[in-house]
Amino acid sequence: MPELPEVETVRRGLAPHIEGARIEEVILNRPNLRFAFPNDFAERLTGQVIVQVHRRAKYLLMALSGEETLLSHLGMTGNFRVSDQPQTIQKHDHVVMHLRRQDESARTLIYSDPRRFGFMDLYTDAADCAFLNRLGPEPLGNEMNAASLAVRFKARKSAIKSALLDQRNIAGLGNIYVCEALWRAGISPETPTGDLVKADGTPRRELEALSGTIRDVLEAAIAAGGSTLRDFRNSEGGAGYFQHAFDVYGREGERCHTKGCKGSIARIVQSGRSSFFCPVCQSKIS
DNA sequence: CCACTAACCTGTAGGC
DNA sequence: TGCCTACAGGTTAGTG
Numbered sequence: 001m002p003e004l005p006e007v008e009t010v011r012r013g014l015a016p017h018i019e020g021a022r023i024e025e026v027i028l029n030r031p032n033l034r035f036a037f038p039n040d041f042a043e044r045l046t047g048q049v050i051v052q053v054h055r056r057a058k059y060l061l062m063a064l065s066g067e068e069t070l071l072s073h074l075g076m077t078g079n080f081r082v083s084d085q086p087q088t089i090q091k092h093d094h095v096v097m098h099l100r101r102q103d104e105s106a107r108t109l110i111y112s113d114p115r116r117f118g119f120m121d122l123y124t125d126a127a128d129c130a131f132l133n134r135l136g137p138e139p140l141g142n143e144m145n146a147a148s149l150a151v152r153f154k155a156r157k158s159a160i161k162s163a164l165l166d167q168r169n170i171a172g173l174g175n176i177y178v179c180e181a182l183w184r185a186g187i188s189p190e191t192p193t194g195d196l197v198k199a200d201g202t203p204r205r206e207l208e209a210l211s212g213t214i215r216d217v218l219e220a221a222i223a224a225g226g227s228t229l230r231d232f233r234n235s236e237g238g239a240g241y242f243q244h245a246f247d248v249y250g251r252e253g254e255r256c257h258t259k260g261c262k263g264s265i266a267r268i269v270q271s272g273r274s275s276f277f278c279p280v281c282q283s284k285i286s
Numbered sequence: 287c288c289a290c291t292a293a294c295c296t297g298t299a300g301g302c
Numbered sequence: 303t304g305c306c307t308a309c310a311g312g313t314t315a316g317t318g
Contacts, residue, residue, distance in 0.1 A: 117312060118312090162290090175311065
């Protein structure tokens with residue numbers, strides 16, 4: 001999916017075009033994405049004004065003028081595009097919304113998603129939304145720090161790679177940025193999660209480093225406009241640039257970027273996903 | 287509760 | 303060119 005930086009890039013691209021706009025018509029070109037659309041989805045959206053576009057983890061949230069908020073997850077290949085020109089509907093354009101802005105100009109907002117791993121929902125109270133209420137802290141918020149991670153990581157046996165992908169621990173990382181953050185922190189993706197926590201429950205120095213590199217890599221990626229992976233584009237149709245700054249992701253066999261390190265990037269499979277790392281400078285914790 | 291697998295889909299890249 | 307396999311940004315449901 002678009003991970004947190006890509007979703008944030010989409011949010012920033014969409015917001016100025018759709019905030020304050022009224023939804024005049026909603027066209028669903030199929031009954032479902034990954035899940036069925038909620039009951040009366042189009043009717044509940046029609047007539048609403050999109051007040052503000054938010055993001056929580058990898059979820060895009062559009063607060064509406066009524067009680068409800070439109071939640072969307074982009075899955076692996078989902079994307080929104082917005083235009084003031086008539087649009088030709090493409091094969092995987094599943095949701096089309098005709099908007100009218102306050103200045104009376106028209107906009108078309110289109111959700112496309114070839115693999116259909118994305119989904120949409122409507123909720124009134126975030127605390128009652130099953131997609132949102134189990135999420136861990138925002139990686140860029142104050143609640144994400146080494147001490148709070150230590151509480152969740154203590155005594156966990158599974159690999160740190162999978163703990164960071166678990167959205168209940170920290171919400172917004174995906175395969176790419178987990179690999180990048182672990183490399184920056186010098187931690188092997190195979191490290192048992194609990195090894196990053198001292199016996200007294202406080203974070204080891206490596207976990208302190210990791211909470212910093214998570215923040216750093218996400219901020220750098222957002223600043224670069226996200227990464228452009230395969231068919232992902234931001235909402236303006238432009239490409240992000242952060243993929244050129246990957247240090248490990250997709251670099252199997254290439255030299256490690258750590259200064260003075262003679263290692264080369266390896267790829268292993270953990271819980272069915274590729275992990276890229278340098279076996280030389282990303283040591284397991286002893 | 288924890289850990290792991292399979293499943294949901296389509297498209298693309300690479301080998302032969 | 304065609305066929306086959308492997309793989310791709312994520313999450314949930316099901317199993318043990």
